[in-house]
Amino acid sequence: MTVFRCQDNCAERGYQYAGLEFGAECYCGHKIQARNTSDAECSMECKGERSNMCGGPNRLSVYHLELTRESARRYGSAVFRGCFKRPDNISLALPAGNVLLNMSIDKCVDFCTEKEYTLAVLAGAACRCGFPTRHFTLHEPEDEHQCAEKCAGEEYENCGNEEYFVVYQTQVQDNRCMDRYFLPTRSKRLVALASFPGAGNTWGRHLLELTTGYYTGSYYFDGSLYNKGFKGERDHWKSGRSICIKTHESGKKEIELFDAAILLIRNPYKALMAEFNRKYGGHIGFASEAHWRGT
Known part of the structure; x- marks a missing residue:
């Protein structure tokens, strides 16, 4: 426990005061119902932060919180x-x-x-x-x-x-926004939703489908995504019935197949980690320790 962690915890819950006792215990409240005592009685260092005091035996180090609008509510x-x-x-x-x-x-x-x-x-x-x-x-x-x-x-x-x-x-x-459809009129423009694997393409598709009400498509077919509700997976990517097409291709020839693109960019390290987890744990799973060890 640290002073900041206790203050942050109490502020997030909308309390006006944060108090620390026994070097590690955090309490929150709106009122102080005890009298002041000597600072010397709050003599126990915080177990997570030796430079600060976190109360003592039956003694609280009390902080008044300046709540932001968001945390206070x-x-x-x-x-x-x-x-x-x-x-x-x-x-x-x-x-x-x-x-x-x-x-x-x-x-x-x-x-x-x-x-x-x-x-x-x-x-x-x-x-x-x-x-x-x-x-x-x-x-x-x-x-x-x-x-x-x-x-x-x-x-x-x-x-x-x-x-x-x-x-x-x-x-x-x-759930009023869960219904999705193919475009009523086939589009003559093909828009790519392009990214490196692991950059959040599937999550981006999910958000686009919920906000627009129309399916997204894919340059590849992924049966697991189709079974989870991405019905545009089975449609041919050139059909013109979806609002954009997922692709991880980056070659000049593949890029020129599209008329426009939405480019998703993510920290390369995080993208590689996410792609490794997807490969061995699925779209919402995690790779096992054995996979990380290569055994």
């Missing part, structure tokens, strides 16, 4: 999106909701996560859930002071009110 896996004005049609914009006793951010986030919504919205004593839509775009955040009313179940958290809502994003995946 990250609760567990939920991410703060802002303060927003109540939408005109709340039942259409945020279809699920409930009034929760002793409302807190965690309670609302847990409620909306269980309901499988990506947004947890605190409106005073009410918790509402939904997705970003044209009815609730999250494009125009309000001044956060509009949402400064405290939660009934947690006095250091803001729960908004009936007119201004506090919005958090849960870890629920938004």
Whole structure:
């Protein structure tokens, strides 16, 4: 344990104070409920950083944290999106909701996560859930002071009110973007998605497909990727039905087969490591220790 590690851990969880005890124990909180004592009683060096003191027996070295906007509003896996004005049609914009006793951010986030919504919205004593839509775009955040009313179940958290809502994003995946199709009209331009093996081509394809709704293709056929949902793998790369074509070719002849290209560049060392893992462990696996040893 180090002073910085303890401070960072408490700040990420939104606490105002970080305290270290017994040279290795880290505690977080919003209040100091004990009196000051002599600095000499905090005499134990940090086990991970000998140059600093980390409290002592039944003594805490306490630090007040200057929280950034992001760290102060990250609760567990939920991410703060802002303060927003109540939408005109709340039942259409945020279809699920409930009034929760002793409302807190965690309670609302847990409620909306269980309901499988990506947004947890605190409106005073009410918790509402939904997705970003044209009815609730999250494009125009309000001044956060509009949402400064405290939660009934947690006095250091803001729960908004009936007119201004506090919005958090849960870890629920938004499956509305999962549908993908081939281009309705065949393209006459071939666009390469070019990279060295291991540079993140497959991940790039995944992001492009989810953001555009159209399949990507490949200069090669990879059955494992086809079985995982990359349906453009089986289509001929010259068909014109996909938005871009994966390729690792770099020769002049191969390059001239395409009209344009998206070039992915990655640190060569990391690319080589990733390609070795892919070769022996699959696209999301790892090579075994025996493979690394060459045995």
